[in-house]
Amino acid sequence: MGFHVIQPTHGLSGAGRRRASRSGPSAVALATSYESLLSSAGFATTSVTDITDEYASTLRRWIDAHARREAAIRDAVGSEAFDERAEGRRETLSAIDDGVLSRFLYTAERR
Numbered sequence: 001m002g003f004h005v006i007q008p009t010h011g012l013s014g015a016g017r018r019r020a021s022r023s024g025p026s027a028v029a030l031a032t033s034y035e036s037l038l039s040s041a042g043f044a045t046t047s048v049t050d051i052t053d054e055y056a057s058t059l060r061r062w063i064d065a066h067a068r069r070e071a072a073i074r075d076a077v078g079s080e081a082f083d084e085r086a087e088g089r090r091e092t093l094s095a096i097d098d099g100v101l102s103r104f105l106y107t108a109e110r111r
Contacts, residue, residue: 009100017029
């Protein structure tokens with residue numbers, strides 16, 4: 001099995017974890033590690049790969065593409081939704097750039 005997640009960067013202070021919770025997806029405030037979750041579900045982690053830099057690069061391109069096509073996207077989803085999504089992406093990218101959020105690829109196999 002393989003999956004990728006956005007998670008708080010390891011070793012954050014309380015303030016850093018709170019910012020990660022505000023800046024990332026709703027499930028980012030995990031109380032345990034993904035390795036622990038996998039183990040409790042009967043899986044052995046086979047690899048953990050930091051793909052934060054690649055995700056930040058993709059997010060920058062996504063932000064730029066949406067800015068270039070802003071009028072058409074606003075027409076399709078509405079101004080409020082466009083603004084919320086754009087702000088969310090900028091906040092996520094800022095948190096990544098500040099070392100608060102990371103993205104990892106996990107692979108695991110059933111024990």
